[in-house]
Amino acid sequence: MTHPLLVPHVSSEIGNLKAVILHRPGKELERLTPQNLSELLFDDIPWVKKIQEEHDEFAKVLRDNGITVLYIKDLLKDVLKDENIKEQFIVDLLKINGITSLESKNYLKDYLLDMSYDDIAEIAISGLEKGDIESNNIPMGLAEFIYEDHYFYIKPVPNMYFTRDPGAMIDGGLMISSMKTAARKPETLILKYIYKNHDIFKRNNIPCWYDNTYFHSLEGGDVLILSDKVIAVGCGERTTPQAIEQLARNLFEGGSTVEHILVVQIPINRSYMHLDTVFTMVDKERFVFYPGIKRDLRVFSIIKEDKGFSIKKEKDLMDALKSSLNLSNIEIIPTGGLNAITSAREQWSDSTNTLAIAPGKVITYSRNESSNKIMEKEGIEVIGIEGSELSRGRGGPRCMSMPLLRY
Template identity: 55%
Template sequence: MATERTPFLNVRSEIGRLKAVMLHRPGRELERITPQYLHELLFDDIPWLKKMREEHDGFANALRMKGCTVYYYEEMLADILNDEHVKVQLVTEVLEKCNIAHPDLEGLIRDFLLQKNSQEIAEILIAGLHKKDFPDIEREKRLVDYIKEEYPFYINPLPNLYFTRDPGAVIGNGLCVNAMNTHARDRETMILKYIYDYHPTFRKDLSPLWYSYDRKYSLEGGDILVLSERVIAVGCSERTSARGIEDLAMNLFRGDEKIKEVIAVQIPFTRAYMHLDTVFTMVDYDKFTIYPGVEDKVRVFRLTEGKTCPKVTPMENFQGALKEVLGLPAIQFIQSGGGDEVTAAREQWNDSTNTLAIAPGVVVTYNRNEASNATLRKHGIEVVEIEGSELVRGRGGPRCMSMPLARETI
């Protein structure tokens, strides 16, 4: 029987049965993307929110049907904002990070927000504060008002938040609140740190913080794969720095006696290979789905504990490294797109390799990736398909949209 001293957070593998997950249901922040600000907000296209929410609800329901409890980022944020101290502190910090550069205006916005209830504040902190949403209060204009008069927001929206994988990653019984590579996503991690600090579900006293969003070196959750209770893989990518991997590794070695190795996988530093999980995910004890050709483009390094920094040892090749660290006689690489170069490239654009394992040999994928899904089934993998014609416009799949909080031990 569980006791009050049992940590809630518990992820010791990529494939253990998923018991609890954090999602964010897409909201008004997606309706605030315009072509002019696509690049700044890290989007390639304009999504259709109504359809996107229907698809996301289908995703959440598919997880519930498999026995997983779904927690929503926005609801947990509203919960902690019921505490007056937390509300004042978080609103103040958000506005400081917005660089409004007009002390009087910042104070007026702060007062405006603090008069609202917790659900209203939570929505604004995620969907942003448009200038039209703020009352036209008479005040003396400063130079910054004229310089920024065409920019529509006082608080930027967070359209990438439905990809909850990147801001945070549970490893063992602890949490990484990641340092994002792009400033557009900084507030996502800052809010997650508040949820970790103040929401009782996280049981902070029993769950160490492995990494914090205010660290100098970038680290994102899409690059973190918990291969087993003793081995973590981290992609060294466009979004995750080598130094971030080293710092995380030392924190894990010193804080979790079960974790003995971190495998750093260097992938090409391009948007097409944004994170490790966009080209490679674990789907069973000895099976992995991979984008064709990636195996030959990566370099692999074993990190073990050193006195002040990890000891780094190059490994010969990716497949051999996985067999060695997992203690397996053989592993299978299942090529997305059935291994066909053209099909794989097309389905890679729709995140065919970004699978979410919800049990050993059971994964959630987008239904549009027909060839990749058929290939997985040929290799004995159960595929739970979801609709994703709009969700995919943000360039992420089921794994990107989920932050596992607890899995069964395997």
């Protein structure tokens, strides 16, 4: 699959969205059980058929608005057509899943090499359980004996439909995340193979600002592209200050247009796992914000200098936005209004996680009625989609999309 006219570039959070990477939820969600929910970062078990219907509606809304939708599994299939790449991917996939028994590793490698690239792409996301292999001859290590009933040789990645987190386009380069949790590390392996081998990235000589070899965690949901020169990065449960400093160094020294990074320190709490769960940009001067954490925020600036960078503490988020974006006015739209109960309820179902597809035009979950009405009253065009099942994974429309191109 080639896309000759697509040159990935994102230097805005609200510019006209032209191309995006999604993942349609699939068999990996059928692997969720009450026993593994916590390990795989879910709070509940979604209804798979319904979640697929909701996701298909999301993709249709994007297409109806002139946005090219690419699926990450299709991009992976494209690169796995090369047998050498497929073999190395299998080796790395087994390694990241912690297969320690040499006999098991060799058996599984040979087993997977006989499969088609379509099947490998599916297994990389939906997993490979002991019961999936119709053979009694596979060598068993200690782990296979101990977890005999429900042992995954390759674990499923049910969070894959939140494609925002494994990476982010910043300016003309790609940031590949270093994920905090083991459950999500295979997602960045998949993205890295696409980055290194797919024509979309290879043809355009896209630089890499950060990748999954860095020890300190940095995730895409914490990165907001406020302008061509300013980005915001959340520092909390999933992204560390050390990672943000490294990203700053890479951007400033690597030829990016970014000159200013607003670091927004958010509480270390699953409810606010990424910056975009409490704060998103919806128009040039307007932002949606969850007011329940206002008192807990601290904001810092990392500013590019002739040599290196400087760091300073900001008075508050509003002043920092005005100053860094050179705006005389900033409008903060509180999700749920000033009702603390409504605001907290709707933040839990991702009211703040809006996806701007054009200035003043956003996609949200229709279930967040109060927040949507407030945005509409403020002149924001709101396109609501169903999200009763999608939201069970703890993410909204922004989380479910990785923009490749914005004008």
